[in-house]
Structures are given as C-alpha cells and as structure tokens.
Amino acid sequence: MQNPTYAIQVDDLTVAYNYKPVLWDIDLHVPEGVLMAIVGPNGAGKSTLIKAILGILDPIAGSVSIYGKPYEKQRKQVAYVPQKGSVDWDFPTTALDVVMMGTYGQLGWIKRPSTKEKKASLEALEKVGMLAFKSRQISQLSGGQQQRVFLARALVQNASIYFMDEPFQGVDATTEIAIINILKELRKAGKTVVVVHHDLQTVPEYFDWVTFLNVKKIATGPVKEIFNDDNLTKTYGINYKVAVNK
Amino acid sequence: MTITDYFNLLWTDYTLRTITLGTAVLGAICGMLGSFAVLRKQSLLGDAISHAALPGIAVAFLITGAKDSNTLLLGALVSGLLGTFWIRGIITKTHLKTDTALGLILSLFFGFGMLLLTFIQKQPNANQAGLDKYLFGQAATLVESDVILMVVVTGISLLILLLFWKEFKILLFDADYTKTLGFNTKFIDTLITFFIVLAIVLGLQTVGVVLMSAMLLAPAAAARQWTNRLSTMIFIAAIFGAFSGVFGTAISASQNNLSTGPVIVLVASVFVLVSFVFSPGRGLLFKQIRFLQNRRDLKLQKTLQFMYDIVSTHDNISHPHAIRILNNFQGFTKKTLQQLEEKKWITLSGQQWSMTQKGFNKAENLYNQSDTND
Numbered sequence: 001m002q003n004p005t006y007a008i009q010v011d012d013l014t015v016a017y018n019y020k021p022v023l024w025d026i027d028l029h030v031p032e033g034v035l036m037a038i039v040g041p042n043g044a045g046k047s048t049l050i051k052a053i054l055g056i057l058d059p060i061a062g063s064v065s066i067y068g069k070p071y072e073k074q075r076k077q078v079a080y081v082p083q084k085g086s087v088d089w090d091f092p093t094t095a096l097d098v099v100m101m102g103t104y105g106q107l108g109w110i111k112r113p114s115t116k117e118k119k120a121s122l123e124a125l126e127k128v129g130m131l132a133f134k135s136r137q138i139s140q141l142s143g144g145q146q147q148r149v150f151l152a153r154a155l156v157q158n159a160s161i162y163f164m165d166e167p168f169q170g171v172d173a174t175t176e177i178a179i180i181n182i183l184k185e186l187r188k189a190g191k192t193v194v195v196v197h198h199d200l201q202t203v204p205e206y207f208d209w210v211t212f213l214n215v216k217k218i219a220t221g222p223v224k225e226i227f228n229d230d231n232l233t234k235t236y237g238i239n240y241k242v243a244v245n246k
Numbered sequence: 247m248t249i250t251d252y253f254n255l256l257w258t259d260y261t262l263r264t265i266t267l268g269t270a271v272l273g274a275i276c277g278m279l280g281s282f283a284v285l286r287k288q289s290l291l292g293d294a295i296s297h298a299a300l301p302g303i304a305v306a307f308l309i310t311g312a313k314d315s316n317t318l319l320l321g322a323l324v325s326g327l328l329g330t331f332w333i334r335g336i337i338t339k340t341h342l343k344t345d346t347a348l349g350l351i352l353s354l355f356f357g358f359g360m361l362l363l364t365f366i367q368k369q370p371n372a373n374q375a376g377l378d379k380y381l382f383g384q385a386a387t388l389v390e391s392d393v394i395l396m397v398v399v400t401g402i403s404l405l406i407l408l409l410f411w412k413e414f415k416i417l418l419f420d421a422d423y424t425k426t427l428g429f430n431t432k433f434i435d436t437l438i439t440f441f442i443v444l445a446i447v448l449g450l451q452t453v454g455v456v457l458m459s460a461m462l463l464a465p466a467a468a469a470r471q472w473t474n475r476l477s478t479m480i481f482i483a484a485i486f487g488a489f490s491g492v493f494g495t496a497i498s499a500s501q502n503n504l505s506t507g508p509v510i511v512l513v514a515s516v517f518v519l520v521s522f523v524f525s526p527g528r529g530l531l532f533k534q535i536r537f538l539q540n541r542r543d544l545k546l547q548k549t550l551q552f553m554y555d556i557v558s559t560h561d562n563i564s565h566p567h568a569i570r571i572l573n574n575f576q577g578f579t580k581k582t583l584q585q586l587e588e589k590k591w592i593t594l595s596g597q598q599w600s601m602t603q604k605g606f607n608k609a610e611n612l613y614n615q616s617d618t619n620d
Contacts, residue, residue, distance in 0.1 A: 018341070054426045075428040087420045091285065092474045101416050105427030110409055137474040157427075 006068070007032040007161055007192040008053070013062030015045070015052050022048050024216045026062070030194065032160075035187045036209035037197040037223075041236055044214040046196040047083065050163045054080055066161060076105060079159035081150050083166055089139045095149045096134040099124055102156035117156075124152040129178060144175035151179060162186060162193045169198070180206050203227055247500045261386075262499060268388040268396060269491030269510060272449050275400040277465030277487025278407070279445045281480045282438050284466040285418045289459070290345065291333070291439075294352040296446045296458035298329025300359025303380050303450070304366060313376070315392055315451055322380075322447045329355050330443055356455070383454030383507030385495060396448050403441045407480075414438060415476055453507040464514035465490065471525035490514035547612055549575065549582050550591055554609035557601045566598040 010028040014021060023045040030036055038046045051057045053064050055071060066074035079102070102124070103117040113121075125131045128148040133141060141149065147167055154162055162183075168176050183193050183206075197203065203210060203223060210227050212218035212235040219231045247255070255262050283292055299322035306321025307313065329351050336347035363378060379387060407414065416424045417434045425431050442462070449458050469483035494510030523530050552575050557563050572578050583599065586592045591605030601609075 051422070056422045056425050075426065078426065080423060080426045082420065082423055086422065088285075088287070091419050092470065092476045092479050093415075093419065094474070098419070101419070101423070104412055104416055104424075104429075107412070109413065109429075112412060153423075 005032070006030060007034075007066065008194070009065045009068070010049075010053060011063050011065075013049070013052055013064070014060045015048055015057060016060055021215060023052065023059075026213075026217050028211060028217060028220060030192060030209070030220075032067075032192055033187060033190050034209035035183055035193045035195070035207050036211060037195050037203050037207040038211045038213055039197055039200060039203065039235065040213035040218075044235075046213055047165050049213065050080075050165055050194070050196060054078065054163060076157075077160045079154040079157040079162050081154045081162070081164040081167055084143065084147050084150060084169065086165075089141075089146060091138065093138060094134065095130060095136050095138055095141065095145075096121060096125065098138060098149050099152045099156055102153040105157060120158075121152070121156050124156040125149075127155060128152045128182065144171040147171050147175060147179070151182065155182070160191055162191060164193070164195045166196050166198065200232070249496050249500050252496045252500050262495075264390055264393055265385050265388050265499075265506070266492055266495045268393040269385055269452055269495045269506065270488040271393065271396045271400055271491075272445075272452055273461065273465065273487030273489070273491030273510070273514075274484040275396070275403060275445045275487070276449060276461040277469070277483035277485070278400075278480050279403065279438075279442050280462035280464075280466040280487070281469065281476075281483045282414065282418065283442055283462055284470065285476075286438075288344075289463050290348050291330070292442065292446060292462040293459035294333060294348040294355075295326045295330055295443050296450065296455050297352045297359070298355035299323070299326040299447055299450060300380065300455050301325050301355055301362055302328075302359075303377070304359055304362030307366060307377060308362070315387075315389075316395070318380075319447050319450070322450055323443065325355065326443045326447055327440070330439055359455075379454070380450050381454050381456060382505060383450065383452045383457065385452045385498070385506035385510075388452060392451065399444055399448060403444070406437065406441065410434065410437065411477075418476075453510060457507055457511045460511040460514060461487070461490075464511070464518050468514075468517040468521035471521040471528045474527070486514070486517045490517060546582060546585055546589075547609075549578050550586060550605060550609050551612060552578075553592065553599070553601055554606065557606065563606045564593075564600045564602065566595070566600040569594075569597050569599055572599075 006029045008028065008030040010026055013023055013026040013028075015023040026049065028049075038049065040046050048057060052059045052062075053071070055064075064071040066077055071078070096118075099121040100113050100117060103113050103120060107113060107117070122131065122134065125134055128151050130145060130148050130152060133145060138146065138149065147170075151164075151167065154164070164183075167179055171179070183195070186193050187208075195207070197207070204227055207223055209221070210223045211220040212226075212231050214235050214237075218235045219226050252262070256266060257263075280292070283289055302321035302323070302325025303318045304321075305325070306318050309321075310317050333344075333347045333351050336342055336350065337344055342350075366377060376387075413424075413429060413434045416427075416429075417431055417438075421431055421435075424434070446458050446462065449461055453461050465483040465486035466479070468486050469479045472482055473479050490510050490513045494513045495506055497513070498504040498506040498509040521529070524532075526532050549572070552572070553567075556567060556571065557565070569583070583592070583594060586605070587594050589605075590602055591608055592599050592601050
C-alpha cells in the first residue's frame, strides 16, 4: 500500500547493532514540502534512521519509498548532508572541489564534471556565502564554513528531499541563521527537508513538522499539534518543561 | 664503484639498467597507490598484506617446485588477497578493531610463511636456496621480464586511476556520501585494494616482505606535505618513489654489501624527513617561521590599533601627533615605528607621526576576517 502523496514513507524499519535494536519497527510518513526535525535523546537512533533510509546501513527489516517508489530508484531525488565530523577535513582538496562532488551522482560513472557542473557548484557556494573561499583548502575553513560547504554540496544535487545530520552542531549563530534561512527557502520551493536536531528551544521557530524518536517512534506530525510536554516527556523520560525551568 | 661510475655504467650495463628501471617503476607505482592507502588511513594494511603474501610464495614453490618469479608472485597475490579479505571479514563481522585485525592476520600469515620456508629449506632439493630473498628482497635478481611486468601493471593501474579518478576521490573523502549518490562503493573499494595488493606483490622480490609497507607509505607521506591537491600529491608521491628507487639502487650498487631494498627504504625515509621539515605549507621549519612572523605582526598591529584609536577622534586622519603620547603604550619601541613607516601605514616627521590612509584602512579592517592578507 503505497501512498504517492508522501515524500518519504518508511514502513516497519528495524535496525540493530550486535543484536541490540537501535530502531524498532519505525513507521514514518512525511508529506511533501515540510521542514521536519527529528528529535530525541542521545542514542535514540536519529542518525541511524537517516542512514537506514539512505541505505548507508542495512536494516534488518523494513522498506523505504520516496514519492511512492523504492528508494533505490529515486536516489537522484535525495540529497544528504552527513555530520561534519564524519570526514577527514585534512583531505587534500578545496571547498569548490567538495561541492563539485555533489554533481557526481548526476554524472554517473567515469564521466567527469564539465563547466556546467562547475558553474552550478559556484552558484551553490555563493548561495551559502562561501564563494570567496572556493579555492581554500578545506582544513583551513572554520567549523561553520565547513558545514556551509557540506550544505552547498547537497544543494548542487538539486534534489527534492534533503536529509541533514545535525547541521547546526558546533556552528555559530550567524551560520545557524544562514543555514535555517536556506532550509526555509528550500521548503518554499516545495522541497522536503529532514533535519536531525538537538536544540529543542528552536524547534517551534525553525520547523513546521517534527518526529519524536527514542528507538521507537513516539510521535510525528505538525509542530503546532504535537510539540508538547506530553511527547517531550515520553521521548526524554523526564518532565522536560520542569527540567528546563529549574 | 662511485655513484658517478654508476650513472655512467647505467647507459652501458644491461643488468644495472634493468635493476634501476625496475626499482624506479616500482617506486612510482608504490608512491601512486600508497597515496590512497595513506588517505584512507589504511597505512598498516600494506604491512599486513605484504606479510600475508609470504605463505603464498612458499606454497607456490611447494606445488610447482620451480623458482620462476611469476609463479611465486602469483602465489603471493593469492595469499595477499586472501589475507586482505580475512582482515575485512574480521572487521565487519566481529567486534575487533582494525588494528587488531591487521595484527592478527599479519602475524598469522607471516608465521605460517616462515614455517613453510624452514620446512622447504630442510628438503633435499638444491633448488630451494634463495627463496628467503623474499624476506628482505634482492633487487639484483630482477630480470627484464620482471621489469616488463611491472611496467604493464603500472600502466594498467594508471589507466584505471584516470578512468575512475572521480570515484576514487569521492570514496576516499566521504564513503557514506558516495553510497547515497548511487555508486557501488564496494566495487570502487575492491578495485583500489586490488591494485594496492598488486603493487605490494610486485615489490616483494625487490624490497621484501618486511620493508614493503615503507615503499607504500613513505613517498605518499612525504608528498602530502607539499600540496593540497590530490592529483598533485599522487604525482609527487610517484616521483619521490621513483627517485627513491633510483638513488637507492645507485647507493647500494656503488658500495659493497649494501642490499638494495633497505637502502631504497632509507632513501624514501630521507624524502619524508626533508618534507616534514622543509615543505613550505606544512613543514615544521616554515611553521615556526610563520609563528614568529605572526607574533611580530601582531605587535605591530597592536601599536597600529592604539594609533587608530587616537586618530579616529580627529576628522583629518593624517593629523600629526607627538610620538611622546605613545610612550605609555606597552610593547612600543622605536623599531615598531620604523616598521610601521616601512609598511607605509604611518609617516614620521621629527617628533611627530601621522597615519596614512592605508594605515587607517588596515586598522579599520584588522579584526575583519574577510580581509585577506596583504
């Protein structure tokens, strides 16, 4: 039973590391054009959920479909921004070169990027405010700048759905605002954006959709309807509001 | 024989030419493929593979009873690949970490190889002598067919490298991301690893099991110091590797009783040492110099900033001020003033200084990060 109106549909997804379930029987239906936060405590399986959806991890069970078709056939519709710490930033390459990698998927095997791909990459760099740093070796960028480069690499993929793993981790306020503005722009253009997010304070301000996750899916839906104490307590195991106001 | 004699002989002596060409090509291919191993943080994989190749050589000899180098290398290739897959298997299927898996396979295969070698040496067969050259290598045994094989393999790996350049690069940088783009990362990974194993096996005869990993790592580690571009790094690594081969052969040929393999490795290490100290971007020497320079510049900038604070209270920025008013400022010396004037940030006349437009702009943008270095 596939409902083509959902941008992302996850059914019965279960992932385990060494017999211990990390994600348990996740059903997740994300409508098109939302900006969704995935929230949950450490070890809740937020990154794992994204990685399992993207096929980086092999789930024990479950299926993922994008616009009603299996994910494998829809890869070009999907872009991914990994955690900044997942790569070695001392790798011998430039900011522009990293962004160009976003075009590799469209190019396919063997074919090299041409001026067209380079132009698109420069535009993406400009969009994230990093054009001046295009020839900079990536280790000489600040954490926020590296995050912007990663965002530009995803933008250049020109996808319909964006998965981002903690894009605000370790970035300053300016970069955070710059990134969230780009994400809101993406939503305005009808794209679907899924973000693993840690700062609960900013959820109502940044996002219109939210998923509470703690190994199992606690709740998913519009922020206005479900971002409440009840769900926060169920997810984090403490009365969140009381804990914050202490 | 001196080194000059060696280079003169190089053009006339067939054996010497073959050996030199062989070690040069070997150095080049090892430098090239070693760059991948270093960037993937699999530096020790090379060591494990080369040790894992030893039992293959012994088994190939036991089966065929011949010392034909191609047969033995085929055996080395098979057991090298077997060792690599076991390492992979241990890492993915158990809780053991990479270093443990490498250590386990390295000693297991090497131990088994040594066992077979001693067994072979006890055999009443005159043919077995010299099989232990694979332990430390013996470049002198290189013949034309060996060198041709090396050239062919180097050519093929160069071709593969150019063909899959984009795929190799992205896999090295970000494997997970590569997967999401729809590339078969297992295939790319296997391809890289296969050629690394091939390069190692080719080098066993010359450099030997024990020192082979240095051939792979040293030129790449040295090359990384000189560039921030992957293509340049691989190119420089190949050059360093080739030169290590040539110089190593030259030195060992010009002295008695110096075996070639270790000398090649030592020459490669010299490249590493020089690169670590003298490379402009990452070298220790220039890092220290830059550090001292920065400290001096900061002192200047501090003075300039102080002057800027005085100047900005006036409408006319070049309004002259007495040098005296700087006296209370810590870290200020006569030399500082001269240096500021040299940079054309201020002008001096008698006991007075005044700021230039250039100095004013500089001071204004001092803490602005987008301001590029002048």
